[in-house]
Structures are given as structure tokens and as C-alpha cells.
Amino acid sequence: MKAAHALLLLLPMIASTPVIGAAPVLPKSVSVNLPDGLDPFPGPGAEAINGNCLGCHSSDMVLNQPPLTKDAWHAEVAKMIQTYKAPVAEKDVDAIVDYLVRTKGKP
Amino acid sequence: MDTSLDRRQWLAGAGAFLLTSSAWGKPRHAMPTSVVFPFPDGVGERPITTAFPQKGPMVLQRTRPPLLETPFAVFDEGVLTPVDQFYVRWHWAVIPTQVDAESFRLNVHGQVDRNLSLSLKDLLAFPEYEITAVNQCSGNSRGFFAPRVAGGEWGNGAMGNARWTGVRLKDVLDRAGVKGGAVQVRFDGLDQPVVADGPDFKKSLDVDHARDGEVMIAYAMNGKPLPLLNGFPLRLVVPGWYATYWVKMLSDIEVLDQPDDNFWMKTAYRIPDTPFADMKPGETGVKTVPINKMVPRSFVTNIEQGAKVRHGRSTPIRGIAFGGDTGVAKVEFSGDGGKTWHATQLGRDEGKYSFRRWDAHFAPQVPGEYTLMVRCTNSAGATQPDTPNWNPSGFMRNVIEATPVTAV
Numbered sequence: 122m123k124a125a126h127a128l129l130l131l132l133p134m135i136a137s138t139p140v141i142g143a144a145p146v147l148p149k150s151v152s153v154n155l156p157d158g159l160d161p162f163p164g165p166g167a168e169a170i171n172g173n174c175l176g177c178h179s180s181d182m183v184l185n186q187p188p189l190t191k192d193a194w195h196a197e198v199a200k201m202i203q204t205y206k207a208p209v210a211e212k213d214v215d216a217i218v219d220y221l222v223r224t225k226g227k228p
Numbered sequence: 229m230d231t232s233l234d235r236r237q238w239l240a241g242a243g244a245f246l247l248t249s250s251a252w253g254k255p256r257h258a259m260p261t262s263v264v265f266p267f268p269d270g271v272g273e274r275p276i277t278t279a280f281p282q283k284g285p286m287v288l289q290r291t292r293p294p295l296l297e298t299p300f301a302v303f304d305e306g307v308l309t310p311v312d313q314f315y316v317r318w319h320w321a322v323i324p325t326q327v328d329a330e331s332f333r334l335n336v337h338g339q340v341d342r343n344l345s346l347s348l349k350d351l352l353a354f355p356e357y358e359i360t361a362v363n364q365c366s367g368n369s370r371g372f373f374a375p376r377v378a379g380g381e382w383g384n385g386a387m388g389n390a391r392w393t394g395v396r397l398k399d400v401l402d403r404a405g406v407k408g409g410a411v412q413v414r415f416d417g418l419d420q421p422v423v424a425d426g427p428d429f430k431k432s433l434d435v436d437h438a439r440d441g442e443v444m445i446a447y448a449m450n451g452k453p454l455p456l457l458n459g460f461p462l463r464l465v466v467p468g469w470y471a472t473y474w475v476k477m478l479s480d481i482e483v484l485d486q487p488d489d490n491f492w493m494k495t496a497y498r499i500p501d502t503p504f505a506d507m508k509p510g511e512t513g514v515k516t517v518p519i520n521k522m523v524p525r526s527f528v529t530n531i532e533q534g535a536k537v538r539h540g541r542s543t544p545i546r547g548i549a550f551g552g553d554t555g556v557a558k559v560e561f562s563g564d565g566g567k568t569w570h571a572t573q574l575g576r577d578e579g580k581y582s583f584r585r586w587d588a589h590f591a592p593q594v595p596g597e598y599t600l601m602v603r604c605t606n607s608a609g610a611t612q613p614d615t616p617n618w619n620p621s622g623f624m625r626n627v628i629e630a631t632p633v634t635a636v
Contacts, residue, residue, distance in 0.1 A: 147348055148453040148461050152326040153281035158292030177321060177422045179291035187269045187376035197378055204491070206426045227269075 164224060169216035173209045177201070188227035194218050259285040259299065265383040266533060267371040272383075282455035284312040289380055293318035293419075294457060298385035303548055304529035307575070307583040308360070309388035311450050316457045317365055317386065317471070319429045322420040324477065327460055334400075334445070334462060338414075338483035341405030348447065348461055354395035354403075357444050361467040361581035362389045362550045363474055366497060366519050370622030375509055377622040384527060384629075389550070389583040392465045394446035398439045401483070406435065412484045413438040415464050417477035431473050431497075432488035433466065442467050445478060467581040468553035470519050470624075472497045493518055498621070505624040506617035521553035523626045524612055526586070526604035531631055539635040542591040548583040551606030552626075555580030558605050561588035565599035566614070566628070572602075580607070592635035600631040 158179030161171045174183070189197070195218050201207040202214075209217070265272035277288040280296060287297035296316040298309060329348055336344040365386035370379050380386070401413070414432040421428055437443065444465045447453065454460040459476030466473040472492075488494075498516035499505035504523070507514050526549035537543045549559045555577070560569040575585030592598055605611040616627040 147352060148329050148447060150327060150329040151282075151453075151456050151460050153456050155281065155294070155323070155325055156279045156291050158290075158321075160291075178293065181288065182290040182295070182380075185271060185274065185289060185381050186378055187267070187271050187371075187381065189376075189378060193378065204427075204495070206421075206423045208423060 162220065162224075164220075166216065166220050166223065169213040170220045173207070173213050173217060174201075177205065177207055183221070183225070186225055188225055189221075190227050191218065191222045193227075194221040194225070197221075259301075263287055263299065263383070265371055265381075267376070267381065268374045269376050271381070272371065280316070280457060282312060283316070283457060284310070286313065286316070287383070287385060289382065293321040293323060295380050295382075296457070297382055298388055300383065300385050300527075300529070303385075303527065303583075304546075307389055307548060307578060307585055308450055309390060309583075311390070311452050311455060311458070314363075314388040314390065314449070314455070314458055315365070315386050317380070318419060318457075318476075320419050320421045320426070322422055323457075324418045325456070327418070327456065327477070329461060332461055332479070334479055334481065336400060336404045336481045336483075338481075339407040339410040339485050340401075340483050341407060344400070344404050346400070351395055351400075351445065351447065351462070354399050356393065357396045357399075358391060358393045359442065359444065359465065359467055359581065360389065360391045360579045361465060362387060362522070362583060363465075363471045364388075364522055364525075366470040366472050366623045367621065369625040372616070372625060373618060373622045374616070375618075377620055379622050389548075390449040391451065391578075392444065392446040392463075393448040393451065394444050394462070394465070396441055397443045397445055397464070397481075398441050400445065400481070401439055404483070406439070406483055407485075409485050410435045410483045411486060412488050414482045414484055414488050414490070415473075415475040415478055416480040416482070417459070417475050418479050419477060427491035429475075429492055430488070430490050431475055432484065432490075432493055433473060435483070437466075468521055470497075470522055472519060497623075499623050500619050504613055504617040504626070505619050507619050509618060509620075519623055522550070523552040523624060524556070524604040524606045524610055525550060525552070525626045525629075526559050526602045526612065527629055528600055528602055528631050531600065531633060533631055533633075535631075535633045536636050537590065537592065537633055539592045539595045542589045545588045545590050545600065547586055547602060549586055549602070549604040550583050551580065551604065551608075552610065553581075553606075553608075555607040556584040556604055557607040557609070559584070559586040560603045560605075561586075561590075562601040562603070563590045563592065563598055565630070566601050569603065590633075595635050598633050598635055600633055601628050603628050 289295035334346045368386035371381040412432040462478040464475045500507040501515045529547040572586040572588040
């Protein structure tokens, strides 16, 4: 009797529960591992690009770029240094651009 | 076509009519090991990876910081994008790999009557809000730009649609009490620049937009906690706006009394202030504005470029569309490269910011080469353009998509 009464009281609540209705549950803590993304740039002449560029991003980002002109590659390297504050050694800039033009260049 | 078809029937339909072997609708174990995007200038091959936590098979655009694209076949499975194949995009590589649900706090400060430091439990006590909305990277489809531009060379899969559950940003701001004179609200997440003086990723919305009752803080997508790479534990949701504003791992909300002049608003994510954000390569002196509302798009999802279909019979064609910052009014299909257009049947309306399924039929009478096209018009009357836009950042592509097929 008592149980039936309780059920009757609950019915309007059930009926008015929105479809999304389940009470939100506190999310559990999360701990994951991410791939390190440290594969070096391939081929000869990659020392400068490997030494300066892998700190911020993996090499696949660069290798997936379309062919670009030397000016465009120079602008990309300058953007990394000036805008994103990449600590690229000044003496290595030419070698980095040379590598990019050799492997990803466009006339 | 009956829009209530379940997924199995939907897939069976594809198998019955398509002669080619393709990824469309195949179960996951058949996911190929790589994809090749038909980008101009090539460099379109990408591996499919399963190396990322809480994520299924994804197109690997960049390992660190992760850029993971949703394999396009996933969009044929339904209008909600599975959480574990929802695309991923981070700017900086310092991403916390552990988030403690007990000690996490969302701070609200700046031009407010009282600072807040909200635990997840505190947030769950706010009224729950839910909306289905497309999240699309500003640079989705950048790889198709001609001439090509540098950046994340996405195919069309830097987008997804989810049912976002959380709380209204307005309710949180009201709890803090926004002071008169507030202009913008700035959002910051737990990710940090790799280099100390690099620009931390922050984005801002005008205060009226932030308080519109639709912008929200999500703690779940499609009924599940956010994967860490999709912003666990909290992500800003800005329905109808490009994903750059949907700050992940949201931990800090600052109410500003000045327009935000941080790098990510003032310099990055700017578009030409022209229709379709279009300009000419090399053009200078173009006025720019921060990227903002999305524009309509539509895609065929069950037929790949170069597929073979039978002549003399009807092949079901289907796909998804979205209106951008408002709902889908109509989706039209052309089987003759845009010479003639036919209405399609729209699927269930899941809300104006959601993907909408559409269905059509293609019945070539004679063998030959055909170009399938699909065109969405939104409820504000905006239609996809015939010609692609161009800008140096590769933003806001929404040209009518063309799918060449062969009738045999």
C-alpha cells in the first residue's frame, strides 16, 4: 500500500522528465598517453630542421604541406619565429629553408 | 526514401546499388590503412591511425599537437558523428594528459560582481541545457584550395555534429554578475604554448552573444563525457559559429571591458570582409574581420568520386547538409553537373544547427561520365556558391561539391 502510494507520487515526475532526463553524472578523472610524434624529417640535410622544429610540432605536419615556393617557405619559417616565438637559431634558418625547398619546393 | 531506415538497411542499400569497392558504409574493421585526398598539387595521402586515446580510426594529419580528421565514410552512418571519430584539432602541444574531475575548476573573473571558481559538481547543479550543433574547423577542406595554401591540409572531415549537453554560458555569467561596461567575454583552456612567450590560445565573443542563451558549456557529447582530445572536461559550444571559438578544456572565463586584442582574435583567424570570405591570390589591402558564422554546405556521403553506377536503373544518393548559422531550408541534387536541379527529401530535423540528412535518386539512362552535385540553401536564403572561394588562410570553403561518377 505504502509502496503503491509512493509510485503514484512518482508518476507525474516520470511523465514530466524530459527525454534527455537522466541526471548528469560527475565525469570521472581521465589520464591518457599521447603519441610523442618525434619521427625525424627524412633524408640528407635534415639536421637543422630536426634540431629546431620538432619541439613544437611533429614532422608530418610539414611533410603533408603542398609544394610551396622558396618565398612561401621562407615566410612560413619567419612566421614560426616571429609569431609563434620558435627559438630557431638564426644560423640554421637558411638550412631549414633549403631542406623545405629541396623536399617540398615549387618553382 | 523512408527516412526512418536504420543504419543496417541504409548500408545494405548502398551495397546493392554500387558496383565499386569503397570505404562507404563498411564496418570499422574494414577501414583502410590510408586515404588519398584528391587535392590539387597532390600530397593527399594520409595514414589512418588508431594510436590516439579514446579515439577510433582517424585520418592522421599531424601527430603533435594532434590534428585528426574524421574519415568521411563516418558521415554516411547518421547525422550524429560518433564521439570516438569526432575530429580533433589543437594549436599547441602542451596538452594536459591528466584531468582530475575533483580538483578541476572553471574560473570566472574580470568585469563581474563576484569571481567564481566552479567545480564540475558546481556546474552540474546549474539547469541542464542541450543542443545539437555542427562543429566545423575554420579551415575544413583547406587542402582543396587552389592555389594551395599552407596550414592543416584537411579534406572535408574537419567537422562533426553532436548533441551537446551542459549548461548555458548565460546562467554561469549571471551567477557571476556581468558588470555594465562589459564588452567581450574571453575563453581560455588548459592547453599552453610550448614556448613561454608564444601566444596562449584564447578566443572571445561579444558579451551579448555570450549571453544569448544558446552559447553553452558542454560536459557531454552524444551523452558521453568528452574525450580528452575533444576538450575534457568542458568545452565551449558556440552554435552556428566556426570551431575556433569552441574552446576546449575550458578553464577560464574573463569578462572584458575592452575588445580583445589577443593574437588569436586580432591577427589569426581573420577572413576577408567580403562575400564568402573571397579574394584574389596576391590581392592586398583587403579589410579583414574575425571569422564568425558558418555558411551552408552539403555533401554526398554514399558515393565516392569515380564510383561506378548502373545505367537504366535508379541509384539512391544520400548525404548530409547544414545551414551554417541557421537551419536547412532545402537541399537540391543535380545528376548532370548543375544543369538541372531537383529537390531532395530532407530527413528529420534535429535542430537548426545540426546536420540534416537528405535523400535523392540518380537514374542515368545511358552509360557515360556524370557529375553529381548537391546544393544547400539555408532558411535565411543563403545558398552555396558555384565557384570556390579563396583566401590565404584557407578558411570558409563552401563551394557546391561535385562528385564525378561513371554509369556503366
